[in-house]
Amino acid sequence: MSDVLELIEAVRQAGAELHAEPPDLVIKPAGKVSPELKARLKENKAEVLRRLELEESMRRLEAANISIAVFDDGSMRVVQTEDDAKKARADGGTVYSAEDMLHFIRLDERGRRMLHTFKRRFGGTTEWIMEVAQQ
DSSP states (O other): OOHHHHHHHHHHHTTOEEEEETTEEEEETGGGSOHHHHHHHHHTHHHHHHHHHHHHHHHHHHHTTOEEEEOTTSOEEEEOSHHHHHHHHHTTOEEEOHHHHHHHTTSOHHHHHHHHHHHHHHOSOOOOOOOOOOO
8 A cells, every 4th residue: 555545544434524726735624634634745745636536536537437448459438428438348348447457557567467357358347455564
């Protein structure tokens, strides 16, 4: 688990919400977060902003029911319906949900190849269970 994810989770565990309002990070209520945690957020601000913006993008894609079909030649296709997904799979594509895409970008090259191979071979959906190490 990356330090950035641990920082975001620490804010949430403190009972506060963390939002990206570029170029700022907004903590509400700010008083629930320790000065040490605020300092760590400031040190990692660019990465935290990037992660929060990616999470928001994922939520928007999920709300619009958008997935992406990825083909072996590197091309991609937007998928919105089950019929779109069936056609993409029939054409040799592998369908990634918005959450799959969010996690995919966090994987190293080996992990990406492994995920793609599993999704291509077995299809279906991927359940992402993320645990944050307790400090």
